[in-house]
Amino acid sequence: MLIAIKIGGSVIRKGVDNLIKEIPTLVGSGHRIVLVHGGGYFINELMEKMNLKPRFVTSPSGVTSRYTDLDTLRVYVMGMMYLNKDLVSRLQGVGVNAIGLSGVDGGLLRARRRESMIIIDERGRERVVDGGYTGKIEGANKDFIMRLLNDGFMPVVAPIAMDNKTGGPLNVDGDQALEVLSYSLLPNYAIILTDVDGVLINGKVVNKVSVSEAQELFKNPEVRGGMKRKVYTAMQLAGKGMHVVISNGTIENPIATAISGFGTHVSPA
Secondary structure, three states, X not given: OEEEEEEOHHXXXXXXXXXHHHHHHXXXXXXXXXXXXXXXXXXXXHHHHOOOOOOEXXXXXXXXEEOOOHHXXXXXXXXXXXXXXXXXXXXXXXXXXXXXXXXXXXXXXXXXXXXXXXXXXXXXXXXXXXXXXXXEEEEEOHHHHHHHHHOOOEEEXXXXXXXXXXXXXXXXXXXXXXXXXXXXXXXXXXXXXXOOOOOEEOOEEOOEEOHHHHHHHHHOOOOOHHHHHHHHHHHHHHXXXXXXXXXXXXXXXXXXXXXXXXXXXXXXX
16 A cells, blocks of 8 residues: 655654654555655744744635745755654664655656745735745656655655756645645555644544535635645545545554544545
């Protein structure tokens, strides 16, 4: 079974011990795993230490993202690759043959730099601003990932993409990285791990939804911030026939628990 996993920065911040401990068992059972990670909290910490102020913008659909100027990009690449190598070293420490990559390596994730973007300003009005060094991923190098998997490696991917025009690095959303990789790899499961048990409405986890129900979830005012992007990713992938789970990455055996029914499942049927 091929499993594509996105581990959010919230999970990394709270601790990845349970995830790291589970992966050798899954790999030893013949499952193949591609892991994408986030880490926005760590970028914020680094920027503050460098007296740089993180800036976030909100799209008209309500999705919040980091605004990336050149200074932010440099810190972003530095911080994400540190987290990447930390995860790889921990996996190697438990016997998993992990290999750390950015989307620039091998042209793994190719993106188009956003020349401009529409945001909602502090007065609630739509405004067009320069796109900075943020990218929209347009494709993934499937052959490269499959070669690594077939050679016994477990890819660990940082959300940095290659600019189609310049070859330079771009900040891309980790959930979008999972989405585009999954389009290419068609995993049995795409699992988005965060620090809550799933999508919460009225304090309760929404357990199973169809694509159309996920679209309604996306519009629900209780679904905000990073969770809104996760629901969007889930409904996009489920719309292409994949089974997606949004679940808790801090619990014991988070991957097997998600597959067995825990969390919010978005199914294509």
